[in-house]
Amino acid sequence: MSKYYTPKRTRNLYDPSSKMPYKLSRSAIELFMECPRCFYIDKRLGTRRPPGFPFSLNSAVDNLLKKEFDALRANKEPHPLLKANGVVGIPAMNDKLDEWRNNFKGVQYKHEKTNLLIYGAIDDVLETPSGEYVLIEFKATSKSEPITGLTADHHEGYKRQVEMYQWLLRKNGYKVSDTAYFFYCNGLRNKKSFDKKLDFEISLIPYKGSDKWIEEAILTAYNCLISDKLPTAGDDCDFCAYRKAVKSHFQK
Ligand code: SF4
Known part of the structure; x- marks a missing residue:
């Protein structure tokens, strides 16, 4: 066995x-x-x-970004990359955030017609001054070319992923923006040597989702x-x- x-x-x-x-x-x-x-x-x-x-390096990036967002949340500050790109909002304060990020709990919704309890664990969420939630999703990879958009075949799954989170939060009564942001971290391969560290370039990729298919x-x-x-x-x-x-x- x-x-x-x-x-x-x-x-x-x-x-x-x-x-x-x-x-x-x-x-x-x-x-x-x-x-x-x-x-x-x-x-x-x-x-x-x-x-x-298991994708241990991806999950390390994920954990560190979550810590980065938590530090900003504690100080009610926007993330510099979002701010530099004109995105208004700070990491949302919500008592349920730990649960929402937990892979075995996540954001849950009981779909009455089917008696299915649908759930999914988010990375983070911003709150805008008007009280709207904006999904943030972290992704890590290592490619020679800069990541500029969600154009690869496997990105279709990433899009459905945030659309499902948007839907789940809406079903929980939150006002959620159609636009989500991917923090796409690209481990740089063009350094002279490894030197015990991997440098990343982060692309902020907005994505306008639709939950109509769900x-x-x-x-x-x-x-x-x-x-x-x-x-x-x-x-x-x-x-x-x-x-x-x-x-x-x-x-x-
Ligand atoms: S075709 Fe479907 S059933 Fe067969 S291994 Fe692939 S995913 Fe599974």
Whole structure:
């Protein structure tokens, strides 16, 4: 048995006959959008995709930026990068912030029609003088070219991520701006030597989101969960291509 991976679990499975709300993370909805079959195999049958290695450096950047925002919050000061770009607002004071940032809690909303408890953990949020919330999302990478926009394929998932947070906060009664800001940190590769440090360039990328797709995505994911039929697989998936290639070796 693998030390790192449980191929079949019996806990936290969706049970269509249960009356209890079922916790569904925003990343599970993202998985559903990528491949309903993988989502179903995870949530109904208990086998999740093998995890990748944790992104420890990304999470270090994330933690440090959160501390940076917390220090500014304590002093009610704006972040210099946002201020320099004309964004008005200071890190929001909200008693629920720790909960909202907790990966197992996050911002939660019970979707009555489906009895699903949708949740997602945010990075940070600003409050403008008019009391509007503005989502802040931290991302880290290391590319040779400067990051100037959200144009790569995988950025579509980043956009849906902040749209889901915007939706969750709205459903919790907050007034939320359509515009979110990505702090995109790029680890510079063009230094002479490592010298025990990695320098970053931060691009501030505004993104105007729309949460119009979310209601339908939740309803379709729900219909998938309550069905007894295994959904079709996505057709552009490395995991399945690998699985099929391995299987073919044993069919010769
Ligand atoms: S196509 Fe990929 S994502 Fe879908 S079931 Fe196969 S492995 Fe999972």
